[in-house]
Amino acid sequence: MFKNFLAFVKYLLRWVVIIVLVAVAIGSMVAFFLWLLTQAIHFRFAHTWLLYLLPAAGVVIHLLYKWYGQSAERGNNLIIDEIHQPGAGVPKRMAPLILITTVITHLFGGSAGREGTAVQIGGSLANLFAAWFKLNDADKKIVLTAGVAAGFGAVFGTPLTGTVFALEVIAIGSIPYRCFFACLIAGYIGDIIVSLWGIHHTLYHVNIVNTGQTLYGIQLPVSLWLLGKVIMASALFGLVSYAFAQAVHTVKNILLKLIKTTWVIPVAGGLAIIALTYILGKPDYLSLGVDAEYPGAVTIVSAFQHGGADALSWLWKLIYTAITLGTGFKGGEVTPLFYIGATLGNTLADLMNAPAGLFAALGFIAVFAGATNTPVACTLMGIELFGGHYAIFFAIACFTAYFFSGDGGIYTAQKTALAKTDLAKSKYVKRMFGKYRL
Known part of the structure; x- marks a missing residue:
């Protein structure tokens, strides 16, 4: 022993x-x-x-x-x-x-x-x-x-x-x-x-709001109305995750077919980025999108405040990133996904009359969860970055986006141990609910 x-x-x-x-x-x-x-x-x-x-x-x-x-x-x-x-x-x-x-x-x-x-x-x-x-x-x-x-x-x-x-x-x-x-x-x-080594990470602030509700004299810990808004927004986060993954793959595949001289592909991508920046008249969608190039620029940080993003900021960032990565430039997808999610959350908060900071945080982690198929990790990221006050919303957002993002993702080498569409067929679900007929 x-x-x-x-x-x-x-x-x-x-x-x-x-x-x-x-x-x-x-x-x-x-x-x-x-x-x-x-x-x-x-x-x-x-x-x-x-x-x-x-x-x-x-x-x-x-x-x-x-x-x-x-x-x-x-x-x-x-x-x-x-x-x-x-x-x-x-x-x-x-x-x-x-x-x-x-x-x-x-x-x-x-x-x-x-x-x-x-x-x-x-x-x-x-x-x-x-x-x-x-x-x-x-x-x-x-x-x-x-x-x-x-x-x-x-x-x-x-x-x-x-x-x-x-x-x-x-x-x-x-x-x-x-x-x-x-x-x-x-x-x-x-x-x-x-x-x-003295490197400091960006801090994000989510204002604490009352998320409870009184229903027929009973105090509920979570507002059913707010919960409904979170679920609807998270479904959209998942669809945008799917759109992002498809956009990057599509740009790469189309250009490989159209342009036989491979070094011309990044030239085309660079020219497209320059043209878009000239047309839009601002550099907000270049690079990481964390630090502001000028006062009033749309960044991930600004998205946590009401009015901190334009209605289509998320779409422009998606297009910019799909072109950049799809034409051979290097980096990663996650920080752009944070930007896309946070600015989309800001836009949806305005449309749904919801807290901007909370919805920016939900989009931040949920779009990432859908694109990478990592809902548990992204729920924990929400807690590590924004605190545990909204943990239940983080989990709901990440898993909802995960299910709405399809079976693919940004990592083509990911294996599928259990496809989302096959979940209902799994032995665990059958064991739990097999005796019930729906």
């Missing part, structure tokens, strides 16, 4: 050492990336003419991946595939390549995110450590999953979300709990390291 206990302690300590080392390395590189990204974005704010070089920047990115990228071009999908079935591995060059090309994308105004970069940094470094420690395929899966958790938790300052996201994103409808402990350590260490 004592011998077994010692073996377990030895096993546990070994994993703690490995995961801590991996997470420290990932957290440090993510901190450097976030610092560099902020410098690039604010440099463009001060030199707006850089936008006109976006087509040329696209060609540079294309050539970098053509000459040096190899399998790294597949990005997050490669990491997910490696977690499913370790094969050729995640190339060492993935981390520096995605870091450099993401910064280039934002420096010249492309509409992209940063989660893809952090996840690929995490996967690339985790794969490197797996080789150093000579881990077998089963242990390599754990380290890669932990690397995703560390990268995601570090880049957004949401370690618990990063933990669950890394587990939930692998397969729709399934969470591999075997990796939970490693991901939990990695997510928190990654986040701590970013903080120790």
Whole structure:
């Protein structure tokens, strides 16, 4: 008995050492990336003419991946595939390549995110450590999953979300709990390291409003009228998630068919972004959309206030991002999804006479949940970012959007353990409700 206990302690300590080392390395590189990204974005704010070089920047990115990228071009999908079935591995060059090309994308105004970069940094470094420690395929899966958790938790300052996201994103409808402990350590260490490097995350504020209701003299904890509004809005969030995923894939597929000279595709994308910005007359939909380029600009932060977004801000951001990512620029989808969701929530709040801050927060996490098929992680993100006061609404919004977003998503390598449309056929549902006829 004592011998077994010692073996377990030895096993546990070994994993703690490995995961801590991996997470420290990932957290440090993510901190450097976030610092560099902020410098690039604010440099463009001060030199707006850089936008006109976006087509040329696209060609540079294309050539970098053509000459040096190899399998790294597949990005997050490669990491997910490696977690499913370790094969050729995640190339060492993935981390520096995605870091450099993401910064280039934002420096010249492309509409992209940063989660893809952090996840690929995490996967690339985790794969490197797996080789150093000579881990077998089963242990390599754990380290890669932990690397995703560390990268995601570090880049957004949401370690618990990063933990669950890394587990939930692998397969729709399934969470591999075997990796939970490693991901939990990695997510928190990654986040701590970013903080120790002096990097601060954006804070969002949701005003507390009374969400209760008195019905026939009985005090209900949740207003049924508000709940109905949340469900209707969340269904729309899910449909927009579906539209976003389809738009990115469609832009890429159509241009590959129409343009045979591949380096021309990012040129076309860059020119389209320049033309749209000229037509709209403002740069609000370029880059991350977190910091304001000028007073009164529509940003994720402004969407949490009444009047903080235009009626179609969400649609323009969707179009900008689909063009940017669909034509080969690099970054990620998640921060644009935050922008789309928050501004759509702001618009729906005005239409439904609902709290703007609450609906912006719901859109922020629900559009992300629908596009990535990670409703549990996104519910936790709502709690980590906005507090637990509206936790029930966060859960309802994320799962409603998840069911309305279809069986696909932005990650084509995601497996389907249980399709949403097949939920009613599952043995668990039949076991619970099989004796009832509806």
